Amino acid sequence: MAVLVSGGAGYIGSHMAHALCDAGERVVVVDDLSTGQRAAVPRAATFIQADVSDQAGMADILRQHQVTAIAHFAARIVVPDSVADPLGYYLANTVKTRALLETAVAGGIGHFIFSSTAAVYGDAGDGAVGEDAPLAPVSPYGRSKLMSEWMLQDAAGAHGLKYAALRYFNVAGADPQGRTGQSTPNATHLIKVACQTALGKRDRLQVFGVDYPTADGSCIRDYIHVTDLAQAHVEALEHLRGGGDSFIANCGYGRGLSVLEVIRAVERITGRSLPVEIAPRRAGDPARIVANTARIQNLLDWRPQHDSIDEIVGSALAWEQRLTNSASG
């Protein structure tokens, strides 16, 4: 019996692969290494370089490794890229997820965990957004993920597959044991970019807009530590295996931080003041998006262990330092 982690050489998938290995599961990672790194895959996991849409190859892998559950992380994830190349994103995220689902159903897979996103909500307004809020994604990326959720629901209804679709808010930080982290060279995520700036890898940090209708004018997000997020997947799998119903749930802490508050945290932790430049708004950014977390808290035994911006930033910084050391050493 094994769990297949697609995209397990990537940022979040590699944390999940470690969490599953730590929990004593047999893990098979399938990744095409388009953005992932072989070194991020735990030594205890089996690694296979493949595209999730290769149906014959994937069917063999499911059979050979006696896979009973799939955690599907593989995707393209950069929102502005999806605006420039929508058909590429629908192929990578929607069409390839359809192919994987078909292979999963044919292979008798019982449990499927899907990486969804807060981007399915679009501009969510002032309150904490619950799962029943209107779904109005504003990017091809968000739409490609929402279509996948719908396929998953329909396929589950027809074929008896059980699923969890987890809508991640802003994922950040790195494995506290330093085994993996965010390694994508041109990452655009705020905390990664701020840490790179603090370490002198970038000459400045741009703040995209300070004229939003928020207390300090910068955008507000709900940052969740990647280790807590991985643990939510482990608990979701337990829930399904224990006979629990399929579900969709937000994954965040329900706490909003502004861009300027995040920058202050990075400055506090590094003891350095960051070279910050106020820049125009970035296209497609909602002013504020914060999770209502009641559903996941009620459904799962998930109790976040790293709900602290200092811990998120500290671990991201330690990982960034490690990347610098390994590049120069």
Ligand SMILES: NC(=O)c1ccc[n+]([C@@H]2O[C@H](COP(=O)([O-])OP(=O)(O)OC[C@H]3O[C@@H](n4cnc5c(N)ncnc54)[C@H](O)[C@@H]3O)[C@@H](O)[C@H]2O)c1
């Ligand atoms: N990073 C975030 O803040 C965030 C937020 C919401 C949702 N998500 C979702 O989480 C998932 C993981 O994101 P991430 O940040 O770890 O990205 P990532 O780019 O680090 O990881 C994606 C992995 O999938 C692999 N991959 C891509 N296409 C593949 C294919 N066809 N076959 C096999 N492997 C393939 C890549 O090589 C990479 O290792 C994605 O589905 C993403 O949409 C991420």
Ligand SMILES: O=c1ccn([C@@H]2O[C@H](COP(=O)(O)OP(=O)(O)O[C@H]3O[C@H](CO)[C@@H](O)[C@H](O)[C@H]3O)[C@@H](O)[C@H]2O)c(=O)[nH]1
């Ligand atoms: O150099 C930077 C980078 C970001 N930001 C701002 O910081 C906030 C967070 O941006 P970023 O870290 O790029 O994340 P988001 O655009 O909020 O998107 C992330 O979070 C979404 C869920 O909320 C996911 O769907 C996406 O995949 C994931 O990239 C936004 O207001 C950005 O404008 C800056 O001001 N300067």
